[in-house]
Amino acid sequence: EAGVVQSPRYKIIEKKQPVAFWCNPISGHNTLYWYRQNLGQGPELLIRYENEEAVDDSQLPKDRFSAERLKGVDSTLKIQPAELGDSAVYLCASSFYGELFFGEGSRLTVL
């Protein structure tokens, strides 16, 4: 069974540029999460989806971050415009009975 798939694995952009990350969760997992992991820190939740509905986006910086999960499967996280402080690893996870399964993450470097 395929795990959580994320792309791209690495992205380097200049500040003020837009960037998007894509996530394909494990088949059948209705809950999808986006986390941000800063260097040397634990992951922090950005947004949680139940099917196509964002049920917790309280930690998502809505002035520059947006996310969508069309048809309740794949999800995209976008940053526009990116700032230097957005450099981090963006993790996607899906869950089954409370256990989270993580993708390998997308490492963003903003120059």
Added chain:
Amino acid sequence: AQTVTQSQPEMSVQEAETVTLSCTYDTSESNYYLFWYKQPPSRQMILVIRQEAYKQQNATENRFSVNFQKAAKSFSLKISDSQLGDTAMYFCASSGGGADGLTFGKGTHLIIQP
């Protein structure tokens, strides 16, 4: 709200030794879950072990076991017969159950020396 604290930024032990990673937490939930996740360098995070707060018995998974002290809000991970492949970041996390998601600590970098 939940908080998770890991007070050991880094630990180093020799191969085959036993090591214990510490974690304390705080939660307002009456029922909750605790987890240890392993994150090898540049690889995905994987679940090591989980504990349901209503269960008094400590969880074990092969060489990994926990010491869950509910009154003290402590949840430590013991790794027995440590192996080189155990080298990784280890994150303690808590959840209020269901699909709420996890609150993570800052992690402990464990290094197993040959």
